[in-house]
Amino acid sequence: MGTIHIIGGGLAGSEAAWQCLRAGLKVRLYEMRPFKMTAAHQSGDLAELVCSNSLKSTLPDSAPGLLKAEMERLDSLIIREAKIASVPAGMALAVERTLFSKGVLTALESFLNFERINAEITSLPSAEELEKSGDVWIVASGPLTSDGLAEALQAMAPEGRRLHFYDAIAPVLEMDSIDTNIAFKQSRYDEGQEGDYWNLPLNKDEYYAFVDAVIAAEKMPLHEFEEVKYFEACLPIEVMIERGRETLRFGPMKPVGLTDPRTGRWPYAAVQLRLENKQESMVSMVGFQTKMKWPEQKRVLQMIPGLKDVEFFRFGSVHRNTYLKSPDVLQGDLSFKVSPRIFLAGQIAGVEGYTESAALGLLAGRAAAAKALGQSFVMPPPECMIGALKHYVTEGGLGDFQPMNTNLGLLPTVPKKRGQSKIERKAEQAGLARETFAQYQDINLKNMSTYETQADLTARG
Ligand SMILES: Cc1cc2nc3c(=O)[nH]c(=O)nc-3n(C[C@H](O)[C@H](O)[C@H](O)COP(=O)(O)OP(=O)(O)OC[C@H]3O[C@@H](n4cnc5c(N)ncnc54)[C@H](O)[C@@H]3O)c2cc1C
Structure with a gap:
């Protein structure tokens, strides 16, 4: 034996x-x-x-x-x-x-x-x-x-x-808790067709209110040993915002090619949600890695139209993690x-x-x-x-x-x-x-x- x-x-x-x-x-x-x-x-x-x-x-x-x-x-x-x-x-x-x-x-x-x-x-x-x-x-x-x-x-x-040596995790949400009167299903540039992503549209005021709330939100401090060198491909949203209030609109909140069926136009900004499981019960917020403290994350992300009553399966985080x-x-x-x-x-x-x-x-x-x-x-x-x-x-x-x-x-x-x-x-x-x-x-x-x-x-x- x-x-x-x-x-x-x-x-x-x-x-x-x-x-x-x-x-x-x-x-x-x-x-x-x-x-x-x-x-x-x-x-x-x-x-x-x-x-x-x-x-x-x-x-x-x-x-x-x-x-x-x-x-x-x-x-x-x-x-x-x-x-x-x-x-x-x-x-x-x-x-x-x-x-x-x-x-x-x-x-x-x-x-x-x-x-x-x-x-x-x-x-x-x-x-x-x-x-x-x-x-x-x-x-x-x-x-x-x-x-x-x-x-x-x-x-x-x-x-x-x-x-992998770092987690840069985007929040995972319960699909059932998202308001589908606001969220619309479409892949980018798939005009008029139902696509794979759920999209949450924001107007100009909503976008800047959201950016300001992220800036003001309390963030998790990194541990001493976690002096993270972020990968450009998965920067936390708050780090992106440090580069300018417009950065998110040209990154994970890019609205191009997403036509809101309620207005027939591209919104000012949009958040994309990607399916996490085949049963379509979980979705992740695309590119939304964040270090905001969990209660803050809940409060700030619920400002996004369609997420007012959202439930979180997993909050976003960034930390040292070998996996x-x-x-x-x-x-x-x-x-x-x-x-x-x-x-x-x-x-x-x-x-x-x-x-x-x-x-x-x-x-x-x-x-x-x-x-x-x-x-x-x-x-x-x-x-x-x-x-x-x-x-x-x-x-x-x-x-x-x-x-x-x-x-x-x-x-x-x-x-x-x-x-x-x-x-x-x-x-x-x-x-x-x-x-x-x-x-x-x-x-x-x-x-x-x-x-x-x-x-x-x-x-x-
Ligand atoms: C800073 C920090 C805070 C965390 N806080 C929480 C929390 O509050 N709640 C929570 O649920 N989870 C938390 N986690 C996650 C938590 O560490 C893990 O969930 C859990 O401890 C992992 O269990 P594990 O057995 O996989 O690893 P560990 O419990 O870390 O055990 C791995 C062991 O392997 C040993 N080891 C490593 N390399 C070698 C080697 N080459 N040879 C021999 N031994 C080795 C280490 O010394 C360690 O004792 C935290 C993680 C970190 C890093």
């Missing part, structure tokens, strides 16, 4: 280690801290929460609530320890961070098969070497992956599909196409957030364990929350691949019913996800109980 080697003892790596130990496997976890620190971590602890101490909502019908419930049923260490170390935080799961990290370490160290090695890994074994040894690797080195390892990962991605274009480089089980005994997990695979990262660690851990044991592991289907997140990572959205947090827009939409409120519709969607997950779990229950029996056989403290 091969050994599982895991790079990174963050949220994803620790969760993956747990899943493999529970499957009775030997795990070597390589964590470079405290011997070599990242620019954001403060300690040598496993599963350190680098910023907020919240794992978000526990409301059963919310996306983070669904995700946590599914992870719990898949025997998640991160959720278990978060609950043990929880502090009162209303309907959110917040933790006392040192207690949480200590709990994770104690749980892993209770397996004699677990070894933590304080080392930075900068190279990966070849596919041939792994085939021979039977070992399996999981890369879970996070958004602040060390430079040496980042180089090794570049080599795992085909030319032109390299590692791979996973749909191009990974297989459906989170292993690399070029090296199927190496798996990718956590934020580096293209998700955002503590729980999301741990969720991918859980799935990669299970899939890696199955590979080492010569078994198969069936991934949860995209109709439940954890399956939808994994599906996004390996199959990708429709536009440029950008890291994603968990949200209901990743799930299949449910048809609108007469008289049904938005809350009721979301509850229906969440209910269907729960049903799908329960069916998945029933079918895979045998596998899960096998894991537990094997875990019992290992010499637990």
Whole structure:
């Protein structure tokens, strides 16, 4: 039986280690801290929460609530320890961070098969070497992956599909919350025809009021280590405005070739919305990367005609984040196409957030364990929350691949019913996800109980 080697003892790596130990496997976890620190971590602890101490909502019908419930049923260490170390935080799961990290370490160290090695890994074994040894690797080195390892990962991605070092994320909106009496569907220059984009027209006054509001809005400060050299192709809108109040009208708010059916003319400026999923429930604001603080973003973007009541699936952001274009480089089980005994997990695979990262660690851990044991592991289907997140990572959205947090827009939409409120519709969607997950779990229950029996056989403290 091969050994599982895991790079990174963050949220994803620790969760993956747990899943493999529970499957009775030997795990070597390589964590470079405290011997070599990242620019954001403060300690040598496993599963350190680098910023907020919240794992978000526990409301059963919310996306983070669904995700946590599914992870719990898949025997998640991160959720278990978060609950043990929880502090009162209303309907959110917040933790006392040192207690949480200590709990994770104690749980892993209770397996004699677990070894933590304080080392930075900068190279990966070849596919041939792994085939021979039977070992399996999981890369879970996070958004602040060390430079040496980042180089090794570049080599795992085909030319032109390299590692990204910054997120410059545009907001993603709920299509249903956009006023389609104002928004019109048209591709640029497709006069009179229905095109692929939704467009939001602005008149002169609306445009300058919007620009002034962006200038005045509070922005997120960058961390010291985030002295971003922006790519010209994805400048935040506020940086563009610094170059002049007209810049947006010649950039992402260019109105040419967009005929507003209400006036028969091109508007003064326009915002384009591009579909993010096939169900047409999510759209992103084209070229609208922004560092405005989230409440400010909501307030300012709602000034755009058609967005008065808009709901956000994801806010815009700009930060340092190493991640791979996973749909191009990974297989459906989170292993690399070029090296199927190496798996990718956590934020580096293209998700955002503590729980999301741990969720991918859980799935990669299970899939890696199955590979080492010569078994198969069936991934949860995209109709439940954890399956939808994994599906996004390996199959990708429709536009440029950008890291994603968990949200209901990743799930299949449910048809609108007469008289049904938005809350009721979301509850229906969440209910269907729960049903799908329960069916998945029933079918895979045998596998899960096998894991537990094997875990019992290992010499637990
Ligand atoms: C500044 C900052 C603030 C954030 N704030 C939040 C927040 O408030 N809420 C939220 O939900 N998410 C937040 N995130 C995102 C958060 O980091 C991730 O969601 C989560 O920690 C990622 O989990 P992970 O396991 O993928 O990576 P990490 O938790 O970062 O773990 C990766 C580990 O790999 C180690 N490592 C890296 N390279 C090597 C190597 N070559 N060899 C050995 N070890 C290595 C690192 O030391 C690290 O411990 C933030 C991210 C950053 C950078």
